[in-house]
Amino acid sequence: MNPSAELAAFAAGLRFEHIPAAVVRKTEDLLVDWFASAVAGKGARPVESIVRFAAAMGAGEGASEVIVTRGRSSPYLAAMANAAASHFAEQDDVHNGSVFHPATVVFPAAVAAAQALGASGAQLLAAGVAGYEVGIRVGEFLGRSHYKVFHTTGTAGTLAAAAAVGNLLGLDAQQMRHAFGSAGTQSAGLWEFLRTAADSKQLHTAHAAAAGLMSAWLAKDGFTGADRILDGPQGMAAGMSSDADPARLTDGLGARWATAETSFKYHASCRHTHPAADALAHVLREYRLQPQDIARVVTHVHQGAIDVLGPVTDPVTVHQSKFSMGTVLALVARFGHAGLPEFERHFRDPDTVTLRDKVQMALDREVDAAYPRRWIGKVTVHTVDGGTLQGRVDEPKGDPGNTLNRDELTAKALQLASFSGGASDEEMRSAVERLWHVAAWPRVGRLL
Amino acid sequence: MNPSAELAAFAAGLRFEHIPAAVVRKTEDLLVDWFASAVAGKGARPVESIVRFAAAMGAGEGASEVIVTRGRSSPYLAAMANAAASHFAEQDDVHNGSVFHPATVVFPAAVAAAQALGASGAQLLAAGVAGYEVGIRVGEFLGRSHYKVFHTTGTAGTLAAAAAVGNLLGLDAQQMRHAFGSAGTQSAGLWEFLRTAADSKQLHTAHAAAAGLMSAWLAKDGFTGADRILDGPQGMAAGMSSDADPARLTDGLGARWATAETSFKYHASCRHTHPAADALAHVLREYRLQPQDIARVVTHVHQGAIDVLGPVTDPVTVHQSKFSMGTVLALVARFGHAGLPEFERHFRDPDTVTLRDKVQMALDREVDAAYPRRWIGKVTVHTVDGGTLQGRVDEPKGDPGNTLNRDELTAKALQLASFSGGASDEEMRSAVERLWHVAAWPRVGRLL
Numbered sequence: 001m002n003p004s005a006e007l008a009a010f011a012a013g014l015r016f017e018h019i020p021a022a023v024v025r026k027t028e029d030l031l032v033d034w035f036a037s038a039v040a041g042k043g044a045r046p047v048e049s050i051v052r053f054a055a056a057m058g059a060g061e062g063a064s065e066v067i068v069t070r071g072r073s074s075p076y077l078a079a080m081a082n083a084a085a086s087h088f089a090e091q092d093d094v095h096n097g098s099v100f101h102p103a104t105v106v107f108p109a110a111v112a113a114a115q116a117l118g119a120s121g122a123q124l125l126a127a128g129v130a131g132y133e134v135g136i137r138v139g140e141f142l143g144r145s146h147y148k149v150f151h152t153t154g155t156a157g158t159l160a161a162a163a164a165v166g167n168l169l170g171l172d173a174q175q176m177r178h179a180f181g182s183a184g185t186q187s188a189g190l191w192e193f194l195r196t197a198a199d200s201k202q203l204h205t206a207h208a209a210a211a212g213l214m215s216a217w218l219a220k221d222g223f224t225g226a227d228r229i230l231d232g233p234q235g236m237a238a239g240m241s242s243d244a245d246p247a248r249l250t251d252g253l254g255a256r257w258a259t260a261e262t263s264f265k266y267h268a269s270c271r272h273t274h275p276a277a278d279a280l281a282h283v284l285r286e287y288r289l290q291p292q293d294i295a296r297v298v299t300h301v302h303q304g305a306i307d308v309l310g311p312v313t314d315p316v317t318v319h320q321s322k323f324s325m326g327t328v329l330a331l332v333a334r335f336g337h338a339g340l341p342e343f344e345r346h347f348r349d350p351d352t353v354t355l356r357d358k359v360q361m362a363l364d365r366e367v368d369a370a371y372p373r374r375w376i377g378k379v380t381v382h383t384v385d386g387g388t389l390q391g392r393v394d395e396p397k398g399d400p401g402n403t404l405n406r407d408e409l410t411a412k413a414l415q416l417a418s419f420s421g422g423a424s425d426e427e428m429r430s431a432v433e434r435l436w437h438v439a440a441w442p443r444v445g446r447l448l
Numbered sequence: 449m450n451p452s453a454e455l456a457a458f459a460a461g462l463r464f465e466h467i468p469a470a471v472v473r474k475t476e477d478l479l480v481d482w483f484a485s486a487v488a489g490k491g492a493r494p495v496e497s498i499v500r501f502a503a504a505m506g507a508g509e510g511a512s513e514v515i516v517t518r519g520r521s522s523p524y525l526a527a528m529a530n531a532a533a534s535h536f537a538e539q540d541d542v543h544n545g546s547v548f549h550p551a552t553v554v555f556p557a558a559v560a561a562a563q564a565l566g567a568s569g570a571q572l573l574a575a576g577v578a579g580y581e582v583g584i585r586v587g588e589f590l591g592r593s594h595y596k597v598f599h600t601t602g603t604a605g606t607l608a609a610a611a612a613v614g615n616l617l618g619l620d621a622q623q624m625r626h627a628f629g630s631a632g633t634q635s636a637g638l639w640e641f642l643r644t645a646a647d648s649k650q651l652h653t654a655h656a657a658a659a660g661l662m663s664a665w666l667a668k669d670g671f672t673g674a675d676r677i678l679d680g681p682q683g684m685a686a687g688m689s690s691d692a693d694p695a696r697l698t699d700g701l702g703a704r705w706a707t708a709e710t711s712f713k714y715h716a717s718c719r720h721t722h723p724a725a726d727a728l729a730h731v732l733r734e735y736r737l738q739p740q741d742i743a744r745v746v747t748h749v750h751q752g753a754i755d756v757l758g759p760v761t762d763p764v765t766v767h768q769s770k771f772s773m774g775t776v777l778a779l780v781a782r783f784g785h786a787g788l789p790e791f792e793r794h795f796r797d798p799d800t801v802t803l804r805d806k807v808q809m810a811l812d813r814e815v816d817a818a819y820p821r822r823w824i825g826k827v828t829v830h831t832v833d834g835g836t837l838q839g840r841v842d843e844p845k846g847d848p849g850n851t852l853n854r855d856e857l858t859a860k861a862l863q864l865a866s867f868s869g870g871a872s873d874e875e876m877r878s879a880v881e882r883l884w885h886v887a888a889w890p891r892v893g894r895l896l
Contacts, residue, residue: 057524
């Protein structure tokens with residue numbers, strides 16, 4: 001079997017009972033965290049545009065939930081709407097090694113399909129794991145050259161969504177391969193939009209979830225796709241990567257659970273800022289420093305951080321400020337945490353701007369060499385009294401070795417819902433409470 | 449203005465009265481020819497799969513016509529269904545220089561939007577021209593390196609559809625640029641499916657028409673896209689081409705009408721086979737040869753033909769046989785024309801297979817240098833009695849200098865409808881007759 005076929009067979013054959021209990025628990029955590037991000041998208045202009053489009057082009061009925069409107073639609077259009085919603089707040093999960101955001105493409109498709117098909121909670125979790133395992137490996141396979149131009153969450157995301165929905169539809173291995181073929185040939189998403197702060201990020205996830213779901217649905221109906229869409233001579237890697245490694249596609253399938261390697265986002269900012277943010281928080285706590293004690297901060301970072309964050313020197317929007325290393329560290333210094341309310345209320349305070357301009361980035365060989373497998377945080381803080389303090393974090397908050405527990409995930413979910421107004425505290429608390437028991441649900445019903 | 453902006457401004461500003469009368473007539477011809485191809489998709493398995501998916505995910509009502517079911521849907525899902533339908537018979541039009549099939553991505557989106565918006569026939573024609581002019585130039589821009597891996601009709605098609613629908617929606621130049629950004633960042637379609645004769649070709653056009661329409665619709669609602677999706681440092685060319693030429697994007701805008709350069713397909717096969725097919729037909733007529741007189745045929749072709757057709761040595765489906773140079777030439781030798789009935793009934797006859805295996809392709813410097821601006825057909829026929837005959841065609845049948853007239857287009861339309869059973873002779877004749885007067889329609893209603 002070639003790697004595409006092996007990966008497809010795995011995605012088709014995965015069942016709830018094959019998944020270790022710890023991975024199931026983690027998947028429940030990821031589902032709750034995704035749900036909160038979807039609720040957090042309510043009211044965001046680009047999200048509401050896509051939600052309006054989906055409503056205008058669909059039925060206004062159907063078994064699948066549109067989370068931000070509390071309406072219903074077909075699984076295809078609900079997946080589109082919920083995927084747009086869950087990628088706006090920059091709080092959805094990330095897999096470090098693949099630089100891929102699995103939840104926002106996998107769960108919108110899986111939940112919409114599960115609701116339409118009357119699947120059980122256990123089936124939804126298994127489908128989610130199938131989506132994560134596939135999407136993460138495809139992202140790793142496509143490599144760093146791909147990520148330089150393509151938004152991996154959009155591109156690998158079509159296959160991740162197809163794997164999840166195909167698993168729910170009970171595709172056999174050959175049908176799953178066809179679903180991969182159809183998903184991969186719709187794979188898309190370019191970073192160019194970042195240059196002018198355009199809205200494409202949510203379009204990429206909407207597209208990936210919807211196209212992936214469509215691919216699985218078509219495969220169930222006998223529609224065929226390329227056999228080797230990933231590594232064939234005119235496949236995804238041939239067109240969109242120069243360092244693709246087919247061995248990554250099947251790396252530890254069924255033994256290594258990539259799902260469990262996924263990180264939660266603690267700060268509401270670009271993940272590239274998190275290691276330094278945590279290292280700074282550590283220094284401030286350790287030495288009991290106040291913001292006014294800081295003369296200068298040097299963050300020792302990987303090249304990817306400089307590439308993505310470097311251009312953002314004077315952010316003018318909340319969303320852009322999440323890509324400003326200085327702003328994130330200033331908020332952490334002032335409030336201990338850079339969450340949604342901190343950004344919204346304080347991203348351009350004079351105190352924030354003053355601190356922001358004291359932060360520099362410097363390329364660090366150790367940090368760069370460890371990336372993307374490990375995201376090490378290192379800072380040097382120069383104090384106003386002439387001191388020099390070092391801070392280091394080997395696993396930023398939210399990484400598997402330093403994860404968020406269920407209380408922290410619940411608190412984050414409540415904060416996200418309250419921020420967007422997508423659900424009341426009481427509703428959200430009850431929805432999250434129910435979701436902790438998803439593995440026992442006989443049918444996946446509405447989440448809200 | 450950069451080229452992306454200039455092209456967007458042209459697409460936004462184009463009005464019916466700007467278009468020369470001869471180009472309007474040609475666009476009417478292209479619309480009729482597209483309509484016939486859409487009718488021809490009825491009953492084809494991959495088409496019916498996509499049509500069923502669109503029906504399952506939508507409303508079953510709406511102002512836009514689904515041609516093969518005679519049902520109705522939203523413009524988004526109708527565009528998806530009709531685009532799948534019109535690219536199946538391999539009889540839809542092609543622009544030589546860009547190796548791009550404009551009709552099957554432009555008209556499904558434009559007609560569906562026009563029906564939903566209550567646009568006039570003149571507005572539909574102007575939108576069609578906007579789509580053709582943009583799509584063809586984007587295809588030319590992306591170049592030969594792109595076409596080696598990507599199906600240009602799928603990739604450039606998202607922008608073509610966005611231009612057409614954006615023109616109908618009355619987008620201003622900036623909104624059109626945003627529509628281009630959203631369309632380009634969804635641009636997708638890989639040739640890998642050909643290797644195993646998978647169904648992706650119709651998925652590519654369905655995807656392009658639907659994603660392009662969505663992009664224009666979102667732009668009207670304020671959704672933004674990258675400013676330089678085509679030629680920016682992380683745009684389409686950066687990710688998917690190594691020989692892109694930005695000058696092609698604006699080549700002769702408003703003076704050179706690329707729409708009028710579009711070719712009709714005479715044979716029901718991949719366009720790369722047509723020049724050789726016509727050259728062979730010429731030799732057979734000229735020297736009054738019979739199939740049994742042929743010992744061997746060498747077709748002297750451009751590299752693109754070898755890339756696309758080379759892998760197809762023993763086609764097992766009708767659709768795959770349309771990408772087999774040997775099969776096409778065998779049918780031409782046996783029947784004088786490789787039309788839908790010839791493929792359907794004879795693609796695997798022993799006589800066809802015997803002839804097929806006598807056909808070789810050889811790269812020809814002159815043909816390759818002229819390509820893609822001119823598609824020259826050259827064949828050498830070795831006869832069983834030891835003779836060697838040369839055949840040459842400088843413009844294959846259907847090219848602008850050797851075009852199909854309205855009687856021939858009508859006859860082709862009737863044949864397509866009768867082949868699929870998509871419409872009776874009488875219905876088709878009356879639908880085509882009405883379409884010749886589309887420029888005078890106050891509103892675009894149902895075509896069937």
